[in-house]
Each structure stands twice: as C-alpha cells, then as structure tokens.
Amino acid sequence: MIKIENVSKIYKMGTIDVPALREVSFSIKQNEFVSIMGPSGSGKSTLMNIIGCLDTPTIGRYFLDGIEVEKLGDNDLAAIRNKKIGFVFQTFNLLPRTNALKNVELPLIYAGVSVKERDKIAKSLLVDVGLGDRFEHNPSELSGGQRQRVAIARALVNTPSILLADEPTGNLDSKAGAEIMEIFNSLHQKGATIILVTHERYVAEFADRIIHLFDGKVVKDENVDRV
C-alpha cells in the first residue's frame, strides 16, 4: 500500500524556488495497476522518484505499507530499493562499458544470488524482452529501444512486488511496446503493484486507473472502464 499525503517538492536553484509537486495526495492499493499522465514538466518523474525512495518530499508524508519512509534507516531503504521495488528510469541509467547481461544481473549481484542462478534469470528476461541475441552488447552497441528493453529487464530481475516504470515504451515501436505491456500485465496478475508513467493514452489504458498531473497538481483521478 502506497500513501502520498499532501506532498510538495520544491527544487532550489540558487535563490529561485522551482515547485515540481504541489500538495499531492492519493493512495494506491496492493496489486493495483495505475498510470500517471501529464504534460512534459508536470512532475511525473519527480513523483516516481519519491515513490521509489530515490528522493524525499520537501513537505508532506509518504507511507509505504503503513510505515513513514522518512523514518526508515539506510539499511531498510536499501532493502526496499533493491528487493521490493523495480524501477525503469526515463533515462535508462545503464552502466556504460558493461554488457546487457551484466547490466541485468546487477540487482541480483547485490542480492547475493549465485553466479549460475543469476546468469539463468538474466538471460531468460533478456529473451522475454526480445534481446536474446544481444547479451554481449554494451549500451553504446545497442539501439535506443534496445537500451530501454535492457533497463526493463533489469527492473524485473528481482521479481519486485512494486514496479515503477517511467515512459517504458517511449522508444519502442507499437509491436515492441505491446510485448512489454504483456510482460507487465503478467507481473500484475501474479500480484505485483504497477505504477506506469506514459504520455500515450493507449498505454495508460492497460491500467485500472489513471492519475493526471498538471503543473505539479493532481487534476484528475479516473478509473479505466473495461468494456
């Protein structure tokens, strides 16, 4: 369960304040699938960074499974980031000069999984995202969409209970995009909570609910009707 309570985020640029989020409040239940939409610059990635425990609110509170995240120690936060939450960054954040397989294995190395086991898991995920023939390629030897798919595979490798995906299909053609959404769907059916940022309506509608941000505020929170 995720509870965002009156959260504002204000970036400081020297003497200027840049408000990115303004008194945002909402909750997301366990195993819910929620999309976040909104214009460029409206605060979507800022909100995802807070939910993913990568950044903290300037004002307001964030509760994860009933516990206020601000009160957690560094070890608890590291365990949450590594085991509970899978994050697909908008900018991918792949390790340069490191091949696709190693990039995907990285979270498993931190989690102490054996070499044989992590090799098997990482390879099977790269195959799932259509990169069975790109294990040895470094990020500079992959196309934009292929890098994005490596980042998706890395986010899934620890079978997270919460998946945060920031524009996961932004660099993909509609076929590759649909394949990724199928993978997210099956993770959702296995019980995971999924929060997805997208600017494409047809992708947002894979979710049960869409939260709309504008200029840092929640301006709409709609259910997706399944006909």
Added chain:
Amino acid sequence: MIKIENVSKIYKMGTIDVPALREVSFSIKQNEFVSIMGPSGSGKSTLMNIIGCLDTPTIGRYFLDGIEVEKLGDNDLAAIRNKKIGFVFQTFNLLPRTNALKNVELPLIYAGVSVKERDKIAKSLLVDVGLGDRFEHNPSELSGGQRQRVAIARALVNTPSILLADEPTGNLDSKAGAEIMEIFNSLHQKGATIILVTHERYVAEFADRIIHLFDGKVVKDENVDRV
C-alpha cells in the same frame, strides 16, 4: 539532394559481424519532408548517423548535393555538420553541467556569431519550444521532455538547410509534440529538407513520404496522401 547508393553498415563486435543496414538505396530531393519508420533495432539511427556525416558506410556510397561524402576533407565535413545539417539525437547529447541557453548557443559559438546575437537567437528558440522559463537549468534540472526540447532548439539554431530528427517527440505529450511538428513544418515551408525518424504513425504523416526499414532493409517507400 541526398543519394544513398547500395549502403550497408556492419558493426564489428570482436569476431562477430552485426549487420545494421543491408544494401539500402534511395534519394531525397531538396526541400522534401521524409519520415523513416521501423521496429526497434531496424537501422534507423544508423542510417541517420550516415546521412548526418557522423558515421560512414561499410559498403556503398553516399552523395550530398552531388558530391561523394567519403571524398570530402575534414574541414568540409565540419562545415557541413555545423552549418548545413541540424541534428536532433535520439539520446539528446546535451552538455552536462551546462545550462539550456549555453547548450543551444553552442553551434553559434563554433560559427563565430557575436555574444549579443547568439544570446538573442538562442533565447527566442527556447521560447519557441516552450522553455522560456528554463534558460538557467542544467540538463539534470530538467525533465526528460524538456531536455528533448533543448536538443531540438539547438538543432534549429543555425537555421540548417537539412534537419535530421531522431524520435524528436518520443518524450513529449501530444500537445508538446504537435508544437514541435509545427516548428518543423514552418522550417520545411522556408525550404529546408527534413528527415524524421519516428515510431508514431501520426507524426510520420506530417511528411510527404515514409521510408520503412525492417532488419536493415528498405521494405517500403510510400507517399503520404494529403486529403
């Protein structure tokens, strides 16, 4: 006039060959507006890098305004890249720790334009792309879509006669995307040649013609009917 003649591009990964383009041939006339579509990994960015004189074919020839690019010296190539061609990279390639204004001014600094003049041109372009209030932000202080728009402004700052844009709206919501396409349209009406890579059909249809790549080959070359 751009003429691609039987061009293949094969990347070498140790002992393995990775064919990215396979015997591609087509021509693009002065002041034509052409889109390139194709699945992730089909060779679109590789083709754009060759057309933009940033990479060379493994086999085949590339003619720009009747001159074979391979025969050009470094000074000619630098002048083409800086004055004739504007490039919006799929990965933006902005200078980190350098604010938006300076990033956009960069091509004008190389071209020897005065401080006052380049400040005026760069500011007006940032306003055109909706970033009038982000001059002082570095890339790390901008959202994904805002960074993309800085990269677009930088590509336009030298009023290029050829604009190469690789997924220019990939990180933008439909409103911001439409605003960018309006700017490209007006550049086209002033006589520029525009080549645009996209995976979104409605963006591709702003062009006169769509070239479809699949697995490194041109599989279709269609005119866009204007009704």
